[in-house]
Amino acid sequence: MDDRLIDSLAAAVRATPDDLILRLHLAGLLVDAGREPEAVSHVATVLATEPGSPEALALMARAMSGPAPSETAAAPAAPAATPPSEDPGDDGTTGRGGFDWHAAESELDGAVGPMFVDGSTEDPGPAYDVRSAGVRLADVGGLTDVKKRLEASFLAPLRNPELRALYGKSLRGGLLLYGPPGCGKTFLAKAVAGELGAAFLHVSLADVLDMYIGQSERNVKELFEVARSSAPCVLFLDELDAIGGRRSLNRNSGARTTVNQLLTELDGVGSDNEGVFVLAATNHPWDVDPALRRPGRLDRTVLVLPPDREAREAILRTHLHDRPVERIDTRRLAKSTEGFSGADLAHLCESASEYALLDSVDTGQVRMIGMTDFDRALGEIRPSIGPWMETARNVALYANASGEYDDLAKWLRKQR
Template identity: 80%
Template sequence: MDERLIESLVAAVRAAPDDLPLRLHLAGLLVEADRGGEAVEHVATALAKDPTSAQARELMARAMGGPAGDTAGDTAGDTGGGTPGDTPEDPTSDPTGGSTDPTDAAPRADTTAFDWHAAESDLGEAVGPMFVDGSTEDPGPAAYDVEAAGVRLADVGGLTEVKKRLEASFLAPLRNPELRALYGKSLRGGLLLYGPPGCGKTFLAKAVAGELGASFLHVSLADVLDMYIGQSERNVKELFEVARTSAPCVLFLDELDAIGGKRSLNRSSGARTTVNQLLTELDGVGSDNEGVFVLAATNHPWDVDPALRRPGRLDRTLLVLPPDREAREAVLRTHLRDRPVERIDTKRLAKATEGFSGADLAHLCESASEIALMDSVGTGKVRMIGMADFDQALSEVRPSIGPWVETARNVALYANASGEYDDLAKWLRKRR
């Protein structure tokens, strides 16, 4: 068999995939060349387009190892002694092909009795269904991505007091199913993290998910708000449905003051109804939130709608402060781990960066690296990052939490009648 002819026909079929006579002609040549597996694919494609084709059915029987039978109407029989210029017979022509051999009719009975269910099983997924009703369509990618947490509280530098409070008020009851059953503790809960920006509230929420062995769903303002009426509420509902189907899951609502701001201050009816929908989902109305742990973070808890913080919703609040000296040293070491440094005194740097947030410390390391890089470019000699670079960076980088502290001080002094910001007031007094 001329392999060049087969390759030419393969190219021709690829160029004209709907030319069934050409495809069957190729299949016949493949059968003659003992390449039945390849022939099956072409014949199956032809049968999907024309299930009544006797020529295709006979070729399938031969390709699957059935009796050779009658070659009349089979393109392989035409090309056995023909030339490349031969054209396949029309499948509607005389099925005997003009042959007078009385044995021609016998194999046709075998073809009729061919076990198509067995053939489809042998083919596996090579051939798709001929028709679909839309119920098996690919749903496409998920609207919201649920991720594995990948970190634990041990990965969070410092914040010893925060970890202790998390363990006592949130994690310990959920880690002990026997005690939880004894005391009737539900496998659900809400926790609000608040504090100055850049202090690791998101990282801490992910670490809580890691401690619980739960998946993590991060929700931001862009995931919720929509310009069309009613779509924001549907987004909130869908987010909670994704969390429920992924339980155990930590649903993390970032910048809660933007998503669930006080309804009394919202002039937009859309914003108010979005908060209403969030309240409904937190209460589990119509659905069970068992196994869904709702964590939220905000820099301005005083701007969050009070209804979101009532018992049964985000009923526990935790203040996340700028890193202490131990935590600052750990953060500095983390950001310098993959940089070329020498003789860096992280203890001295930690002492000199009192009041820096985690983001400020990252910016300090970036600035020191930039100073060393620009010096290397200017001198043409690559050098390590040293303490002199950090001293220069410290003269330029300042803590970024000052404006937040001033706002928080006013809240602690004049809006703390209920005592909910006592921890904040205590920290502000120490900070003086």
């Protein structure tokens, strides 16, 4: 066998490792050339993907039946009474090199499962983690206006089915939370699930996106099926602009069909979404496909703003609750952190704790966290929502013809 042909095929396999047919062809040539160990590795790769492939199993048998090269070289050439048959006999007992298959099978206690396949018959459980929320709206610091909006548009109709029926209030559709990053949109979604006593299923881009064609759409379908089977359940779509971005701006056909599948599941085509409450969050609602925000889908919108002064003080107290603090003026800190998001405040507390820890290490004497540590941290930390506000201001000024961002425009005017 020409080694140059084998080397060319090996290079092609390295370039396209998922081409199983090409890999099997290379393995066959390696077996014919007496290079069984190399062939075994390629066939094992194929069997890892397709355990029941007849071609791969046959090639594995051929590669494993011949003697290793070292044994062939060391063993003296013994004359055989009858030359070994290269092909199985009529009774199927011998193969390449005269291997006795019936004798080998008799040494096994039972059937042997395919290579690389777990023989366990236990149910692996659900593919996605559905858990209890564990928090309520009372655990959310500040955001009074947001809580009232959630209560009026989402929670009150759910808690009062008689009144809902009286006023003909429909529960179709979902709720979209939007606003600057780090302001508690995910925490609010968990709190809504806690208020409803429902399970909570957090869906991110990693749960949906897949490299293989059609798999992302199947992931979306499976996520909704898991939510329906766990009803009542809050299905939370995090970073909706990444999962359901504008199809008009996306040239990737896979991303476009994923959005189409998401629209189908939200409409409940072929399935009943009763008991599945869809919440979504995004920092950039203007990048979300408009079809996702039509009536019956994510048609209710709530702006989640950075915490006000009272909320900042409550957030600071929460983050300092389990830390060794001394004479911390949370009111002054709340006043000095105008424009900080909840994540910024958590970072502020973490930085102040680091200063106290390093000082304790340097002096060898443990001390409490004081205002001097916070003053040092405030000198270095700035609000992280500045870039978002620039983008939001442009949207509110030049892309708000429909009035859907009036609440955002009103808040931005106050910030001036």
